[in-house]
Amino acid sequence: MTGKQPFEAVVADHAATVLRVCRAVLGPADADDAWSETFLAALRAYPDLPGDANVEAWLVTIAHRKAIDVTRAAARRAVPVADVPEKPAAGRADGRDLDLADALAALPRRQREAVAYHYLAGLPYASVAAVTGGTADAARRAAADGIANLRKTYPGPEPVGSARPEGETHARQR
Amino acid sequence: MPANDEAEVLGLLRDLPEVTPAQLSALHDRLAESSQAAGVLDVAYRTLDTPVGTLLLAATEAGLVRVAYAAEGHDQVLESLAARVSPRILKAPRRLDAAARELGEYFAGQRRRFDLPLDYRLATGFRRKVVGYLPGIGYGDTASYAAVAAAVGSPRAFRAVGTACATNPLPLIVPCHRVIRSDGDPGPYLGGRDAKRLLLELEAA
Secondary structure, three states: OOOOOOHHHHHHHHHHHHHHHHHHHHOHHHHHHHHHHHHHHHHHHHHHOOOOOOHHHHHHHHHHHHHHHHHHHHHHHOOOOOOOOOOOOOOOOOOOOOOHHHHHHOOOHHHHHHHHHHHHOOOOHHHHHHHHOOOHHHHHHHHHHHHHHHHHHOOOOOOOOOOOOOOOOOOOOO | OOOOOHHHHHHHHOOOOOOOHHHHHHHHHHHHHHHHHHOOOOEEEEEEEEOOEEEEEEEOOOOEEEEEOHHHOHHHHHHHHHHHOOOOEEEOHHHHHHHHHHHHHHHOOOOOOOOOOEOOOOOOHHHHHHHHHHHHOOOOOOEEHHHHHHHOOOOOOHHHHHHHHHOOOOOOOOOHHHEEOOOOOOOOOOOOHHHHHHHHHHHHO
């Protein structure tokens, strides 16, 4: 057996990224469940993972399938009611129209996935396409469309009093 | 459509809610529990602070499989467990509750023998024979390397007994610290000579 690292190290290295991906694709309410399902399935399959495999891409692939499962389960649970509230209307107590998580949640699923897998997980578009199906070009277009839509709907961070990492530029064409 | 500047997009996405250590810790705990329940946690481990330093305790479903001193390098020990037992390893303290409690009682002078299921799979051949004999040396007693060699039926193999003690996967629990040199010197120990002296003094009290 080659030197495969203990699974604890896999969790330490990738837990935060996979949680960001799950939140982006599913929203915060279902993200914890998807994360847990993903890492449990990964632990189960870990001994059979080839030693030279890209662990991040492997985890994103599992998370993608678990996210689909979670969405289907939620759809099955959903019971029609007479008076369905619409999505929360724009406009929040703090005066900002929409936060970035809401803006991301409002994207079409393919765009959300492409943005999450490319920008949050750092997968190249060919790997994104391997996860979602379709071509690398289609994944690139979905991510670009997603970012363009985010720029339209997300007004950006509060300019005053919001702590930003030092040295970060705020340049953002809108 | 203009190509997105990657750095700029990453700056934009930094406005997503942050992932906190507390959130990750809660998810890790949940994984430790669910993997145990699902029977896919092959090796659970924790660390324990003791008078002889921080110990690593690791257990399979069968029992305690490894106790390691800090000097052995806990990361290397975990990598070795991944290679020799299974890479399905998580920090999951619950399986080690009894071992941690009994070791605490031992160092407090309140326990003279351990009552824990043990997994001897990391000791094979002659070493397994030696390691299996050692729990017969009682608390407060000692035996020489030569005496242990004779007791396991290979009187000339006292050096191999030394090697078996030096590679004991379950030090403290399997009391290789009670095997000393014929001239009374405690001799070497995988936890260091000071640790061996401390244990022998603890047991002599």
